Amino acid sequence: MTPGVALFYGGQARSKTVLNMMMMCFSSLGLVGVLWILFGYSMAFGTDIGGGLLGNPFEAFGLSSVLANDQAENALPDLAFVSFQAMFAILTVALVAGAAADRMKFGAWMLFSGLWATLVYFPIAHWVFDLEQGWIATSLGALDFAGGTAVHINAGVAALVLCIILGKRRGWPREAMRPHNLTMVMLGAGLLWFGWFGFNAGSSGAADWAAAYAFVNTIAATAAAILGWLVIERIRYGKATSLGAASGIVAGLVAITPACASVSPLGALAIGVIAGALSAYAVGWKYKLGFDDSFDVVGVHLVAGLWGTLAIGFFATDVAPDETNGLFYGGGAGQLGIQALAALATIATIVYCGIVTTIIALLVKVTIGLRISEEAEQTGIDEAEHAETGYEFSGLRGGSGLGSAPKPVASAPAAAPTAPTKQEA
Template structure:
């Protein structure tokens, strides 16, 4: 065990955990005021549920011994994380539980990312059912494909990491393409929001959006540099490449906005940052810093253009999960095949650095496989939930506001803004004096 590596991974895991509350703020600010609490609750609900499932069997499905063709780890090998608490149980230079914790927060935020595609219109209980099923059926196997590397001591991992040998440093496929494809499938299953293309659906709180984007950016250094699973040169290169690509993507997005619309917006700056972070995630260990800038600026331009596709093709991806995470994840994953340099930690050369088209082909196959797998299974899961317990709220409730209907709360209690504390009947009851009724409170 290396104490420096252990400290870095536990710190990185804490950074990545912060990304989910950051995502809640980012998404929460982007919806209308009547939906902010539901939007944030979808992230917190995913955090709670997936964290429990990861401990019970998720880690084992992702990192247990492969049970066939690189598709799935043995779900019973580490059930309840049994056998992983001893000091002699190591994952490389890390205690086994440190690696468990680091990968847990990846699973959590991947599920939470999907929620942005169905803002304003999904029942919270149905979302929680979906989150548990999707994590089990889609994310845990995909994590095995991408993150489980075979070792010399007989451990066999996933097919993308080992048989295909596609490069995905921190989750462009397993996290972003996976969540983006799932978001598209769910948007199609639930249909368009009431008033889509007709009513203004502007973000209600842009400072909240920018705060959330800042927390995501901060946490993303743990996401990418932490994926080196050691406190060394690879982590340092990933950190710098993450910074360079994200800064460049903001500039690319803002320039696109300025030329297209005449204004560079705060929402564009926040969205550009996320687009750059998404694109560099699979590539941060394969590029040099200049290549990272190129990948980042192209990501900013591509994603700024892609978010408008929903109006052209008629799918209601509420908060642009498809335009940013699917498109950005695809670009970043495929860009490795063009811009990878053998001087970077991954040690692979792409097409533009004399490596030929082989790596490019591997990147395309890996990206396409996760996209199709996630989209098809998500569409099936979402349809089954919609036809059984119902996934979408009633149109009347959607117009009224999902916060009040699903949670009996409102994000902003304008009637008591001058000094009251209430935010709906549940909150009123919690702050009532002993012996008083909910109504009198």
């Protein structure tokens, strides 16, 4: 999924910034992967030391205690769970990068993302994913099968804060900053959809009926979200775009993440089409409110994530693995109220994430600086930060396109110059 995000975001970037955008995504594989092994898993799933707020970061430091306790005959080895949850941590950090395109120092991004994973993601993962100790998981009874709060809402809030503190891109929104490669965008969205089957179905912890159920709902909601987004585009602009289809895919995936084991396939279709339509409208908010969220992390992940969490209260059915009826299936307002409480818990997540992200971003800003120079932004962050360019065009000038100089061609002797005609003059 993280290489899929890299292609999805990279294709939306301009040609002079594509490498930096992809590097920001790929760096999370390295940095967050190391932090997860050292102490991240322990902070998220270690013995609680703070009233459901934090796991002991030293209990499973380096995973040594996991190795000692794990048994090969377990239905789900602890190490399989460690690896699976590592994917969530890595992806969430990569998602935030889409709001900081074209203008953030790579070193500043590395420092920011390391601190953010440690101080924001790992604790919130403990709240949501630790089903025996986390305060959200144990106290509310809200349904969130695959992490709408910890991943998408969390990333959306962080993206909003970061892009506000970074400031707008040079020339935005006055200048058009169109995607440089829409084929990359669509390929990235396709890889995300494929990887999301593991994200949602894998949250069952087994290859069982619940996993199959989540798998089918992930197909249904995402397919419907494409159509929802394209219909809104057609109504508003008269055209259905490839970027809209790719963005609709992501909106549907985000919305069904918390609900994939709670609703029927028909409910998943409804959630998906509404998510596509809502996000298609929401991405325009940045122009009205004046924040430069480069690739619409807020409009897609935050909005669709909130909708998916609340939608469970309407569309949940007891034939699904979670065995709970929502408002539209005779369950009354009970589960809807619980999901509304989950929204309040989400507000707590939003507040915590917003405050800590602000502190981290300002700390980085006053120490090493967040933003590249105006000159570097104008020439392109790829060359300024990585001494590379995504595309080498020098071999195409007058040549065969293979990097070799054109072969000399014999020419006729030059004719004697003549006086220009009246028309030529």
